[in-house]
Amino acid sequence: GENVEQHPSTLSVQEGDSAVIKCTYSDSASNYFPWYKQELGKRPQLIIDIRSNVGEKKDQRIAVTLNKTAKHFSLHITETQPEDSAVYFCAASKGNFNKFYFGSGTKLNVKP
């Protein structure tokens, strides 16, 4: 099956700085890569996603990049704010996207 690895496990940045979280995947057939944000005690919520036919996607302060050759994708958050503090998960899926494999999560702490 698919194996998704995520780094770092914790990340602390100063408000206004950028944060980068990286994931690698093992199955070259994976072609859909969502990112989720989970606040303490809450459910995961989709913040951005990318398909394998696209190299980069941006939504305001959040962007995701994909390198299919190297089988890795990254989440970039610019101008971080305290409300960005949460756990972020990457995931990978393929085919009809009925199975998702998640990374182990990154706890982001944005210091005011």
Added chain:
Amino acid sequence: NAGVTQTPKFQVLKTGQSMTLQCAQDMNHEYMSWYRQDPGMGLRLIHYSVGAGITDQGEVPNGYNVSRSTTEDFPLRLLSAAPSQTSVYFCASSYGGRELVTQYFGPGTRLLVL
């Protein structure tokens, strides 16, 4: 729409007891899944369903059963609870297919097995 709902929110079981975690969605989604979330391990897929009457195993299916008799409901059964099943359980749903793939998660059920 209520979205994806889960009951109970919290449950304590003794080893060997059985119980059913309920999941329902009112968005007419074809795909539904169950995940467990353990510290430092992200979300792991237990079972999933691509439509009423169709279920399949995920990464960690042992000790769990599911059924999908209707589009709306996807209960998860623990036949004989073990301490290793202490976790937070999330149900998720999506339209399915290659276009509308966004998964919507329920609020979770926190399970403690003593």
